[in-house]
Amino acid sequence: MIIIYHNKKTVQRVDGAVDLNNMKYFSIGMVLFNLAKKHPDEILVWCDLKWESYLNIEGIKSIIHHKKMMVSYNPYVSNLINNNLGYVDNGSILRSNKEVTFLSWQMSDAVGVVYAEVLNAIGSQVINRKEDFGYLLNSLAKRAMPMGLFCYSDPRLFNTKLVDIPCDESSNYILFKFVKQHLGIKWIFVLFASFLIYERKIKLFPFFFSFFFKSRKWDKKVLDIIQVSSNNKVSNSDKIDVIIPTIGRAKYLKDVLYDLREQSHLPNNVIIVEQNPQEGSVSELSFIYDEKWPFKIEHIFTHQAGACNARNIALSKVTSEWVFLNDDDNKLEKNVIKKAFKNILQYGVEAIVTDYPQTFEINSYDRVHQTTIFGSGNSIIKSIYLKKLQFNSKYEFGYGEDFDFGMQLRNSGVDVIYFPEPTIIHLKAPMGGFRIKSTFLWSNDAVVPKPSPTVMLNNLVYRTQQQLLGYKTVYFYTLFKVNIFQNPIWFLKKTNAHWNASVNWATMLKNND
Known part of the structure; x- marks a missing residue:
């Protein structure tokens, strides 16, 4: 196991390998990939110096129990990519549970671990290894997770409970750049419009700033060479x-x-x-x-x-x-x-x-x-x-x-x-689905709640506020484009009424224990 200690900008110390302290003051990403090349069978750990005394070194091998994993933990109250990402990313689970091991591509530079074999496999996909280390980690995980890299937030990386420590919120410049590079150009327009509609803010400079960056792609096959064999014993029987x-x-x-x-x-x-x-x-x-x-x-x-x-x-x-x-x-x-x-x-x-x-x-x-x-x-x-x-x-x-x-x-x-x-x-057999006509509390309402209050309940419980509003944007757009010649004012008034009815019923369901 090799541990890289850093100060968020450069490497300060490397433990676990000889003749490597000459890498001091180098870019964290550069050092990480260089170490992976020189030590292809090792586990690589990164840790901000301020958290060195909290690092759970003994527990790392049980946490990263197979080679196709990347695990980190963010003790701070906010992530590098701020919560406004929810306006354009409804597919990710952005409301993470930091008390348990939880899937997340939102990697942290505070502490983390990965096998060198992963970095060697994806090396061709990471062109700029000198960029901000936190951004590099998020970019890598966002693209690799759908291709089979298992990415987690895991509090066990620390030997003491550390949750939601105050910090400065990440810049919207970083947000727009990330959206442009990983979701595509159309989503920065949606993001810009969302700020305008829901926050009455014009993010003109972050919007134009994002155009200086190219979209990042991912070779779907690069992780296929890594063989998985977990040392995590999950079963005592096959019953x-x-x-x-x-x-x-x-x-x-x-x-x-x-x-x-x-x-x-x-x-x-x-x-x-x-x-x-x-x-x-x-x-x-x-x-x-x-x-x-x-x-x-x-x-x-x-x-x-x-x-x-x-x-x-x-x-x-x-x-x-x-x-x-x-x-x-x-x-x-x-x-x-x-x-x-x-x-x-x-x-x-x-x-x-x-x-x-x-x-x-x-x-x-x-x-x-x-x-x-x-x-x-x-x-x-x-x-x-x-x-x-x-x-x-x-x-x-x-x-x-x-x-x-x-x-x-x-x-x-x-x-x-x-x-x-x-x-x-x-098979989706005949008579499938709802064979008994159901009556809901809202069945006789003058204004029918749309979308379904149970779908809305999912959003209220498990999505961030920005994701809920982002879902609203896409939902309204999808309905409107069915007939773009309809009166937009009438459309907004009608659809908002249905939406608000759904939110009200979902809120009642949520609070009714």
Whole structure:
């Protein structure tokens, strides 16, 4: 392990290798890449001198548990790229939980760690190694994360809890430059307009400043040469339960059970929660009892409809170390569970989602990577976390419960990883979706809330204020361009009314505990 101590501008000391202190006063980025070239098998650590006494050197090897990782921690109240980034970046999770290990491309120069092998692989993608070190780290991680570099904020890099220490907010010049280089030129116009609309500020100089910088691209294949083999022991057994909520799909459910019966790695238990809200109705799943199965089936029948409730009932019955969240209209290949466990052990992770196309779709996500999505029909997670988590009933019959559950996992310190293999086909069977017409509190309102209050609830809970406003900008633009000849004043008045109704209902949902 080699540790580079710096003062934010230049290297001040290098520990862990001989004849390297002649690099003192050199650019941090230059030294980091030079060390990677000379010591290709080493772990490289950077640390601001002011935090040297807090650095958890003993814990680093367990934190960076495989080679395709970059981990840092920012003890300050704000990031290098300030919160106004949310006006144009709704895809990233910018409201990070700094109390736990949390996915983030927002790297900090305060403390961090990476394998030399990563830097050697991406060296061709980093042209200016002398630029501000914090900016270099953010630029690298923003481009590399979708290509399979696992990037985290991890408070364990410090041996003492350090959170939200006051600091100066980053310049909007840096913000506009970053947006131009990493999101594209059209987004600096959106960013400029957002400042004008929502803050009544004209950011003319940062706007023009950004035009002096070229967009930065990324070779998708540069990280493919790095082999992943985690030393993180995440599993004590290979026992797994499968949960399936179902309503009115007996034929499709039977096919799912047949697919599970053919698995090369059989589940321990299959927990089925059958719903039928009609009074006096009885189960349609008699075949469960008529046939023999190589696993135990626990069948629960309820008159209470709702996927959130059904999944929570099923999750409460799980006894194995792992749980497969399945759906009643999936098509499973024979090695789904076996391949999933191989991925879990190789990457040392505790929650995964598989590729989940419909029959006519082609997989366009061909790399293992951290994801902001979660699927309640194609996920496998370690069941110990189910003691604290549930599908939120506020989303029942609405949209957003999957994302909410995934965020609950992440806020518990569990990252969700997407794997392009195995594939689970989502048949989208007839009678799918909302088979029972639902009545919401807002169903009879004179002004219909749009977008859906449950979608808005996701935004209120998990997005920054700037991301909420950025979503509003894109939402309004998308609706307006359907008919650009409509009266813009009338359009704004009408759409704002729908938007405000949605915000009001989402706020009530959020506060109603």
